[in-house]
Amino acid sequence: MYQQIMEQIKQRIAVGDWPPNTLLPSVRELATETKLSIITVKRAYLELGREGVIITQQGKGSWVSDTLDLATVQKQELIQHLEQASKLAKSLAIPEDKILQLIKQFME
Incomplete structure (x- = not known):
C-alpha cells in the first residue's frame, strides 16, 4: 500500500498538481484521508525522502523537493x-x- 501512496504522490508532482516547495498533507492527515494506517503513510514519506522526491523536517512537515528533477x-x-x-x-x-x-x- 505504501508504494501506491508513493506513486500517487509522484503522479501529482509529475502532472504539476504539487510543484516544488508545495507543503504535503501531514502523515496523520493523509492516513485519515486514505483510511490507511499512519505507519503505512509514514513509510511512503520515508521512501520518497530517500529518493529525494520530498523533504521532511520533524515538526515542520513534508514538502516537494525544490531540487527534484x-x-x-x-x-x-x-x-x-x-x-x-x-x-x-x-x-x-x-x-x-x-x-x-x-x-x-x-x-x-
Missing part, C-alpha cells in the same frame, strides 16, 4: 503508463505493430 519524475510516470498499456495489449493479443501505430497517432 521534474523531467525524471515525468519520465518514470510515462514508463509506468507504457508498462500498463503493454500488459493490456498483450492480454488483448494486439500485435506490436498495431500498438506502435497507435502511439504514433497520439504523438502527432
Whole structure:
C-alpha cells in the first residue's frame, strides 16, 4: 500500500498538481484521508525522502523537493503508463505493430 501512496504522490508532482516547495498533507492527515494506517503513510514519506522526491523536517512537515528533477519524475510516470498499456495489449493479443501505430497517432 505504501508504494501506491508513493506513486500517487509522484503522479501529482509529475502532472504539476504539487510543484516544488508545495507543503504535503501531514502523515496523520493523509492516513485519515486514505483510511490507511499512519505507519503505512509514514513509510511512503520515508521512501520518497530517500529518493529525494520530498523533504521532511520533524515538526515542520513534508514538502516537494525544490531540487527534484521534474523531467525524471515525468519520465518514470510515462514508463509506468507504457508498462500498463503493454500488459493490456498483450492480454488483448494486439500485435506490436498495431500498438506502435497507435502511439504514433497520439504523438502527432
